Amino acid sequence: MTSHDIVIVGGGHNGLVCAAYLARAGKRVLVLERRERVGGAAMSEEVFPGFRFSVFSYVVSLLRPEIIRELELPRHGLHILPLESTLTPLPGGDYLAQWNDHDQNRRELARHSPRDAEAYDEFGVELHQMARLIKPILGIAPPDPASLRPRELLDLARLARMFRSIDKKKFNTLWRLLTLSSADYLDSWFESEALKATKAASGIIGTMLGPRSPGTAYVLLHHYMGELDGVFRAWGFAKGGNGSVSAAIASAARALGAEIRTSAPVERIWVESGRAKGVVLEGGEEIRAESVVSGADPRRTFLGLVGEKNLPGDFAESIKRFKFRGSSAKVNLALGELPSFTCMPGRGPHLRGAVSISPSVAYLEQAYDDAKYGQISRRPYMDIVIPSMLDPAMAPPGKHVMSIFVQYAPYRVNGGWTDARREALGDAVIDTLAEYAPNIKSAVLHRQVVTPADIERVVGLTEGNIFQGELSLQQMFFLRPAPAWSRYRTPIEGLWQCGSGTHPGGGVMGASGRNAALALLGERL
Amino acid sequence: MIHAIVIGSGVDALVAAHVLARTGKQVLVVEERPPAAQDFGWVPPQVTGALGLQLEVQAPDPWATALLPDGGKLELWRDMRRTIESIRRFSERDAQRWPGFCRRMAALARLFEPVYTEAPSDPLNLRLALRVRRLGREGMVDLMRVLPMSVAELLDDWFELDALKGALGAMGILNVQQGPRSGGTAFRFLHHHVGSPEGVFRPPRSNLSAILRQRPGVLFRVDNVTKIRVEAGRVDGVVLDGGEEIEAALVVSGVDPRRTLLELADPAWLDPELARAIGNIRRHGVAARISFNTSIEGNVVLAPSLDYLEHAYDEVKYGRTSREPYLEAYPSPDGVEVHFQYVPHGAKSDLAAAARRLLPGLENAQADSILGPADLEREQGWPQGQPYHAELALDQALWMRPLPELAQYKTPITGLWLCGPAMHPGGGVAGAAGYNCARAILKETN
Numbered sequence: 001m002t003s004h005d006i007v008i009v010g011g012g013h014n015g016l017v018c019a020a021y022l023a024r025a026g027k028r029v030l031v032l033e034r035r036e037r038v039g040g041a042a043m044s045e046e047v048f049p050g051f052r053f054s055v056f057s058y059v060v061s062l063l064r065p066e067i068i069r070e071l072e073l074p075r076h077g078l079h080i081l082p083l084e085s086t087l088t089p090l091p092g093g094d095y096l097a098q099w100n101d102h103d104q105n106r107r108e109l110a111r112h113s114p115r116d117a118e119a120y121d122e123f124g125v126e127l128h129q130m131a132r133l134i135k136p137i138l139g140i141a142p143p144d145p146a147s148l149r150p151r152e153l154l155d156l157a158r159l160a161r162m163f164r165s166i167d168k169k170k171f172n173t174l175w176r177l178l179t180l181s182s183a184d185y186l187d188s189w190f191e192s193e194a195l196k197a198t199k200a201a202s203g204i205i206g207t208m209l210g211p212r213s214p215g216t217a218y219v220l221l222h223h224y225m226g227e228l229d230g231v232f233r234a235w236g237f238a239k240g241g242n243g244s245v246s247a248a249i250a251s252a253a254r255a256l257g258a259e260i261r262t263s264a265p266v267e268r269i270w271v272e273s274g275r276a277k278g279v280v281l282e283g284g285e286e287i288r289a290e291s292v293v294s295g296a297d298p299r300r301t302f303l304g305l306v307g308e309k310n311l312p313g314d315f316a317e318s319i320k321r322f323k324f325r326g327s328s329a330k331v332n333l334a335l336g337e338l339p340s341f342t343c344m345p346g347r348g349p350h351l352r353g354a355v356s357i358s359p360s361v362a363y364l365e366q367a368y369d370d371a372k373y374g375q376i377s378r379r380p381y382m383d384i385v386i387p388s389m390l391d392p393a394m395a396p397p398g399k400h401v402m403s404i405f406v407q408y409a410p411y412r413v414n415g416g417w418t419d420a421r422r423e424a425l426g427d428a429v430i431d432t433l434a435e436y437a438p439n440i441k442s443a444v445l446h447r448q449v450v451t452p453a454d455i456e457r458v459v460g461l462t463e464g465n466i467f468q469g470e471l472s473l474q475q476m477f478f479l480r481p482a483p484a485w486s487r488y489r490t491p492i493e494g495l496w497q498c499g500s501g502t503h504p505g506g507g508v509m510g511a512s513g514r515n516a517a518l519a520l521l522g523e524r525l
Numbered sequence: 526m527i528h529a530i531v532i533g534s535g536v537d538a539l540v541a542a543h544v545l546a547r548t549g550k551q552v553l554v555v556e557e558r559p560p561a562a563q564d565f566g567w568v569p570p571q572v573t574g575a576l577g578l579q580l581e582v583q584a585p586d587p588w589a590t591a592l593l594p595d596g597g598k599l600e601l602w603r604d605m606r607r608t609i610e611s612i613r614r615f616s617e618r619d620a621q622r623w624p625g626f627c628r629r630m631a632a633l634a635r636l637f638e639p640v641y642t643e644a645p646s647d648p649l650n651l652r653l654a655l656r657v658r659r660l661g662r663e664g665m666v667d668l669m670r671v672l673p674m675s676v677a678e679l680l681d682d683w684f685e686l687d688a689l690k691g692a693l694g695a696m697g698i699l700n701v702q703q704g705p706r707s708g709g710t711a712f713r714f715l716h717h718h719v720g721s722p723e724g725v726f727r728p729p730r731s732n733l734s735a736i737l738r739q740r741p742g743v744l745f746r747v748d749n750v751t752k753i754r755v756e757a758g759r760v761d762g763v764v765l766d767g768g769e770e771i772e773a774a775l776v777v778s779g780v781d782p783r784r785t786l787l788e789l790a791d792p793a794w795l796d797p798e799l800a801r802a803i804g805n806i807r808r809h810g811v812a813a814r815i816s817f818n819t820s821i822e823g824n825v826v827l828a829p830s831l832d833y834l835e836h837a838y839d840e841v842k843y844g845r846t847s848r849e850p851y852l853e854a855y856p857s858p859d860g861v862e863v864h865f866q867y868v869p870h871g872a873k874s875d876l877a878a879a880a881r882r883l884l885p886g887l888e889n890a891q892a893d894s895i896l897g898p899a900d901l902e903r904e905q906g907w908p909q910g911q912p913y914h915a916e917l918a919l920d921q922a923l924w925m926r927p928l929p930e931l932a933q934y935k936t937p938i939t940g941l942w943l944c945g946p947a948m949h950p951g952g953g954v955a956g957a958a959g960y961n962c963a964r965a966i967l968k969e970t971n
Contacts, residue, residue, distance in 0.1 A: 145669075146662040164649050172929045175648070179673065179709060179919035188805045212842065214918065215673060215708035321682060362843065369839055372706065373832075472708065473673030483666040 004030045004259075006520070007279055007289040009266045009305065010460075010499070012040025013246055015295030017513030018498040019260070020071050020253035022293075025521050029258040030287065032279065034265035034460065037243075038250045040295075041459045041466065042508050044243030048446040050396040051334040054241035055450065056459060057466070058330070058385060058403045059083065059354075061235040062225055062507035063245065064138070067514055071252040078248035080236035081390040085353030087344065088198045089436040095343035096194035097350060112192040123189045127224045130174055133166060134225065138504045138511050141487040141525040142478040178473055182216040183361050197358040201381055204407060206466045206506060208325040210368030211361050215472050222471060222507070235354070239391050245508060269294065269305045269495060276494035279305075291494050293516060297461060297468035298322055298481035298501040306492060315491050318482035322475060322501070326452035326464030327371060329409035331429045333402040334395070334446040338386070339437035352389045357382040357432060371408030376425050379432050381407045399445070404429055409451055411463040417453035425449055467506025468499050477503055488516040496520050527553045530763055530771060532750050532789075533779025533906070533945065534560045537959030539737040541777050541944040543576050544963035546742045548971075553744040553771065555763065557906060560734040562858045565912075566955040567720025567728050571642045575960065576737075583730045585823040585855070587611075591692040592827050592885070599688045605724050616686040623724075626683045631723040632664050633671065633715055641719060641950035644961050645924040645932050672919065674711040677831045687830035693726055695828040695851055698866070700952070701916055702809040704838030705831045709919045716917060717953050727824055730855070733955050753778070753790040753941060760790075760940035775970075777962065779945040780906060781914040782806060782927055786936060794938050799930055806927045806947070807918070810898030810910020811841060812866040813876050819890035821861045827852040827883055841867035846874045854884055859893065870898045870909055913952030914945050926951060934962040935969075942966055 006022055008015045011033030022029045037043060041056040060080055068078065088096040096112060099105045110117035143155035163171065177185065182203030186196040200211040203220035210216075238245045250260055267282045269292055278288040294301040302311060302319045311319075344350050358364055358381055367377035383405040388395040395401045409425055426449040433440050452464025461468060469475055478486045481501045488496050498516030500506040518525055531542040534556035546552040563583075573580060587600040587607075599615065602608045605624060613620035636656065640646075646653055657665060671679055676697030680690040696717040697710035704710075717728055738745070752764035753776055762772040778785040783803055786792065792800050828834055828851045837847035846868050853864040863880050877892035898910025908914055915927035924932050926949040934942050944962035946952035 146658070146665050160649065160654070168929070171648075172925060175925060176920045181707075184807065184920075209708070212703075213675075213707045214703070214920075323678070365842060372835065474670045474678075479666070479669060483669075484662070 003288040004028045005289065006291045006293060007032060007287055008293045008295060009269065009279060010040065010295035011038035011260060011262065012295050012499070013042045013249055013508055013510055014498050014500060014513035016246060016249040016253050017067055017510040018293055018295065018517045019258040020249060020256055021514055021517030022520065023253055023256035023258035031258060031260040032264040032266050033260065033262045036263050038260060038262060039243050039246030041455070041461060042242040042246045044241030047332060047448050048334045051401050051446065052241055052394045053332045053401055054243065054387065054403060055332060056330060056455060057242050057508055058405065059235050060238050060242065060245060060508055062509040064509060064511050064514065067510045071249065073248045073252060076248040076251040077244060079239040081239055083235045083237055083353050083385065085350055086198060086356055087350045087353060088194050088356045088358055089341050089343045090194055090359050093343050096192070096198065109195065112195065116190045116192045116195055119189050126173060127221060129170060130177055130221055131225050133170060133174060136162065139515060139525060141515055141519050142503050144478060144484045144486065146484065177217045177221050179214055180217040181212045181214045182220045183211040185217040193360040197361045197364055198356050200361055200364060201356060201358045201383070204364060204381070206328055207470055207472070208327045208371065208410065210365045212365055218473065219471055237385065237387055237390050241387065241394065242508065266305060268307065271306060271310045271492055274493060276492050291496060291520060293496040293498050293520065295499045297499055298497065299324065299462045300460060301497060306495070310492065312491050315482055315485065322481050323470045324463035324465040325470060326411040326455065326466070327408045328466055329406040329425060329452060330450040331404040331406055331426055332448040333404065333444050335400040335402055335443045336445050337439070337443045338400055339443060340439050341437045343436070351386055355384040357436065367408055371410045374410060374412060374414035376413060376421070376428060377408045378428060380428060382429065382433065411452040417451050422449045422451050425451065468501035471505050476505065480505065488519040527551050527771060527773045529775040529777060530555060530773045531777045531779065532763065534558055535779045535945055536561065536564045536734045536955050537944050537946060538779030539734055540572055540956035540959030541779070541963040542743045543737055543740065544960060545966065548967060553746060555746050555748055555750050555765070557749050560738045562735060563730045564733045564955040565728060565730055566953045568731055568733050568955045569642045569720065569957050572956045572960045578736060580731045580733055580736065587823055588725050588727045589692050590823050590825050591688045592825065592829065593688050594829050599692070601692065603722065603725055608724060612686065612689060619684045619686045619689060622683050627724040629667055630715065630718055632660065633667055634718045636660060636668065637715065637719045641954055641957050642961065644934065644965050645926065645949040648924055671715065672712045673708055675706045675708050676710040676714045677705040679711040679714065680831065691828035691830045691833060692826045694831050694834055695826060695853065696726055698834060698838065700812055700912055701918065702811045702841065704835045706835055712919055713917060719954065728953055731955065750789060755790055755794055755938050758794065758939055760938055774940050775966065776940060777942045777944050777966070779959070781908045781945060782931060782943055782947050783908060785943060790938060790941065796937065799937065802928050807916040807921060808908045808911040808914060809916060810870055810901060810907060811868065812864055813868040813895065813897045814901065815863040815865060815877055815880055815895045816857065816859060816893045817861040817863065817887055817890040818893050819861050819887060821854055821856055821886055825854045825884060837867055841869050844869050846872045850879065852880060852884055861887070861890070868897050872897050912946070914947035917951045922951065923949060934965045
């Protein structure tokens, strides 16, 4: 039997961030990863010979800048290439393009609606202000509002003070963003359907909600958080794919003294009389530790690795109620040639950015209607990038890789996920894309379709939810993942959680991992 | 001399008029149409107490008779044990859970009772925070979880019986362009529970308007207001249809905020940003009212499952009338009134035939009137046909109702106040907005 100060279950990006911070504080840390490589959903793989993909998560923008700085990730190989534009092709051959260049962007918006071009800057300012308002909250361990413990009362008072110091108008805008649907929020700004839909799309990502459902405006804001510290709409692509984000964090953690073991599946977290003693690996190896930190999602951690019998009843109930409802899929294509969009034929700068299949809000809502009753969207929302345009090493010379994020593909699809349904999803994606880029069918050399069931099976994310639990208001802040247990602690003494199932939630953000490490070290958050 | 002019004949306008009149003010109500024969919603005891009223409250028992797809029915009674027996015929598990659910919901609704009978307070106000903390952990967690939730999620947490979930879930979507799976509908479900006894999830109906219309102390005039006169930022009276002008330094409008401030008053008095926000107040009308000349027992509900309601909503999203609508039929002074949801603004389908086909007992009844959202807008003055004047949703509730700048019943025009259902606490609570508005006026002028 070996012994460590801290064992971390799961080598996803949050587990690795947590390990790095703990190692930096002088702890002897061991990370145990079930798969043969670290990274969880942030990983790159040569799926077809010569073609490398960010198989699951595929863009970077939310990764906290303090983590990049404090762990010196660029020194460990992190290199982010900016995505330069978003193109929304429209039926009938027109398009809406959003460019990083302000004037170019404005001219393009004005072509669709002079009023929208006017409103756009103001809209940007409002979201920017809101993101700034929320930014300090991302680094907080949410206090339990029912608590009587002096420290939590103090933190509650601090939080109340923070909110009370917010300008009233801004507070009300924040409330609107928390409670509105993205469609209603955008309706109050814009009139152009393509613009509203492309913006609304970031409000539905990872959720099982349509753009007209209240709560989606917050998800939209969540995706704006990344724009804060860089350029406006600073979505980027990691050189080498998202696996290199994980590799950089792992390298930083190792350099700080953390040990990382892959192909080391944890079978259970070893609990004795209400205390975590360590973990037991599949195969029976026992590893003792002072503390155990789980980067797995709440259902997997508590109902799987800990076991219901070791948990207080009401806590177990809360975890059971925590909603996952994965709704997104990925289609990865190896291409013999670049797609040529009818609205913007041939090669061009637009292929270095994102392409969004979101012609109207009604289109997105209809995609959701299918999913609501257990169907794959017949005409799905898609967010497409061609990483090989930015990083040629991703594909053989002259060839390309295309990464397509697809929604909705409900985890609970009628009849369950089968090979036939997986291929049907792939066909729906290619057929829809071919309406805008007719050469896509002949350009495809290989196709990989990743369903929510695949995400669950391969990465271990329950129900394939990319955020380790829906980002809805009732599952956020002091309710994430369960009331009274939002400060990275758990009812099991010595067991902590650091996955994105905790505050502030998903995306390749790393905030949960960092917050958990600091909380465990006893630092005030 | 007239001290105050109240515009509108809604229940809130009548309450505001009488509360003001009791302080010795000469109050004139200019009513554009006769008051409702029946008012929907809980009447807070503060309102009846302040005016010394004895109401006739209709509280049918069973409070809901839910129709089942196989022709049977599920009856929900005021008596908890009887309801449990009803539910038990279909689900033992749900029957056991019913009392716990009722207790938890009543605890939350009780929190709103005092909040609804005063002007909305700042959300970060300490008194409110203490009130919330007094709920204890279970109550606080319920509150924070439930408010933003969809009513479908809330009910799925507790129950398995579709008919029960449908009948309850209907209160989450009543008069709103959302389906039971939309966020915030659990709050609306609670809103419609406030003031009701534990285990009763239908607001009562009363004759509050009819009593107030009969009552002396207030002057009435049947006419249309065409203009609210403003001089140097102060209101100084109204202009009636024939051109007659009536002076008063206090004008209280029960008409919706948009028409009050952008049409009756000159919008030039408003900050352009506020004028734009007023124009953006959400107010979709989604339901029709049909009157039949027959009679019916109790409150008959057609909402057999949450999926049924969700499908009904899907159609209105794209501008179509639900083929399988949510229906609720109840006795009215003239026969039977049917609430038919969802109907888009300007729909022209044969609603009465659909209601006759779907509701037993109406097969041979004659429809005396069929009012879709556009008709309700014209005949009742409900903007776009929305009876609450402003959609009741979390972003337009409490201190945000209908907009943070207007939530204290006051407008930027001195002497012009708003008292209709677009104001806190909103439609579904009869007279509370009028009562809160009148008290705010008295507080400021005394």
